[in-house]
Amino acid sequence: MPRIVYVNGRYLPYARAAVHVEDRGLQFADSVYEVCAVRGGRFMDIAKHLDRLERSLGELTMAMPLGRRALEHVMREVAARERLVNGLVYVQVTRGVAPRNHAFPVPSVRPGLIVLARTRNQDDHTARQTDGVAVITVPETRWARVDIKTTALVANVLAKEQAANAGAVEAWFVDTDGHITEGSSSNAWIVNTDGALITRAADRKILAGITRIATKKAAAAGEIRLVERAFTLAEALAAREAFLTSAGNDIAPVIRIDDHTVGDGRPGPVAKSLLQCFYDVVDYEPAGR
Ligand code: PDD
Numbered sequence: 001m002p003r004i005v006y007v008n009g010r011y012l013p014y015a016r017a018a019v020h021v022e023d024r025g026l027q028f029a030d031s032v033y034e035v036c037a038v039r040g041g042r043f044m045d046i047a048k049h050l051d052r053l054e055r056s057l058g059e060l061t062m063a064m065p066l067g068r069r070a071l072e073h074v075m076r077e078v079a080a081r082e083r084l085v086n087g088l089v090y091v092q093v094t095r096g097v098a099p100r101n102h103a104f105p106v107p108s109v110r111p112g113l114i115v116l117a118r119t120r121n122q123d124d125h126t127a128r129q130t131d132g133v134a135v136i137t138v139p140e141t142r143w144a145r146v147d148i149k150t151t152a153l154v155a156n157v158l159a160k161e162q163a164a165n166a167g168a169v170e171a172w173f174v175d176t177d178g179h180i181t182e183g184s185s186s187n188a189w190i191v192n193t194d195g196a197l198i199t200r201a202a203d204r205k206i207l208a209g210i211t212r213i214a215t216k217k218a219a220a221a222g223e224i225r226l227v228e229r230a231f232t233l234a235e236a237l238a239a240r241e242a243f244l245t246s247a248g249n250d251i252a253p254v255i256r257i258d259d260h261t262v263g264d265g266r267p268g269p270v271a272k273s274l275l276q277c278f279y280d281v282v283d284y285e286p287a288g289r
Contacts, residue, residue: 004081006074006115011081023112025094028102029152031112032056033092036075036210037247038084038117042284044247046072048210049091052149057093059148061104065093065113074115079287082117086125088247089287090116092151125249129275132255132267133169135244137233138162140173140181140205147204156184170244172236172257175205179230182206186246189215190231190239191270198235201228211245217281218274233257241268251275 005017025031034056036049050068057064066074075089094112098105142155159171163184170183180188181200187209189199197219202208219226236242242254242262251274253267262268 002082002116002118004078006078006113008110008112008114011077017114017116019094019112019114020097022100023094023097024105025092025112025151027100029150029154030060031092031094031151032060032062032149033090033151034149035247036089036091037250038079038087038089038287039279039284041085041287043075043079043089043287044282044284045210045214046075046285047283048213049247052208052210053091053093056149059145060095060150062093062095063111065111071113074113076287076289078115078117080289082119084117084119084287086122087117087119090114090118120248128169128249128252130267132253132265133244133249134167134256135170135172135183135242135254136163136166136168136258137174137180138171140175142173145204146181146207147202149207159184168256169252170254174233177230178232178234180233180236181230183244183246186244186249186252187212188236189243189245190236191241191268192231192235192239195225195240195270197224197226197270198231199226199228200230209245209247211247211250214278214282215245215251215274218278221277221281222273224270224274236262239263241270243267243271243274251278 002014004011007017034049034053037044092114096109096111098109138159163171173181182188237260240263253271255265
């Protein structure tokens with residue numbers, strides 16, 4: 001359980017951290033968020049997360065709740081008060097509090113800001129990387145702008161719940177063309193029968209993952225051939241390897257898709273070699289005072 005949470009200008013004990021009932025984040029999911037990993041007391045690629053936050057806000061014509069340096073300061077302060085060494089820092093920005101009405105409040109109101117840090121179980125994290133994980137596939141049911149990191153995640157929640165009930169850690173969405181778009185909270189990758197590393201190009205059907213960028217860098221460093229294109233479920237089932245990427249997992253090999261074993265059922269050489277240089281291609285910044 002986190003100790004403290006930053007809510008709208010104040011650092012509050014977790015039990016008292018609350019927002020107004022008419023916050024538009026709660027009423028309409030009219031809000032965006034970021035999840036930035038902390039490893040060994042350092043933020044991973046925080047600048048890229050803040051770039052993406054600015055983009056998400058811009059797409060919804062919302063303003064940054066604080067200047068970028070001030071927001072970074074709050075994230076550092078929350079991480080420091082939480083004594084965070086390995087975990088995640090969540091930033092959520094809402095359009096603010098106003099009487100319920102779908103259209104934007106006029107005049108505009110002060111945006112809401114929540115920053116919360118959570119320690120992760122490093123053993124579970126390492127186990128997912130070394131043992132691999134199972135995924136299921138589900139029909140793509142999300143809205144048409146999943147490239148914006150909004151908190152409108154109920155389709156993702158239902159997919160993840162279905163995965164959990166099937167003993168899997170992730171659900172991969174399959175669109176009406178038979179293409180895998182991405183996971184409910186991660187990007188999807190395969191190594192096909194020709195040995196090419198394939199992940200979908202960052203179009204409007206996926207979130208452009210920050211871990212995805214670092215993984216691309218790791219692939220370039222290891223001279224692994226990368227093709228950015230959509231791939232089908234049939235290709236994934238025939239693949240030599242598969243893995244997922246996200247701030248929560250970094251790179252996690254996928255060893256089962258539905259009832260199908262991927263490759264020989266163990267993390268493959270490409271995922272392993274990417275993991276080996278992944279932590280060297282990330283930009284680090286201190287996550288404390
Ligand atoms: N999820 N796709 C979706 C739908 C996601 O929610 C995420 C991240 C990603 C990977 O993005 P990144 O590499 O920047 O973490 C892709 C976060 C971790 C979450 O919602 O908890």
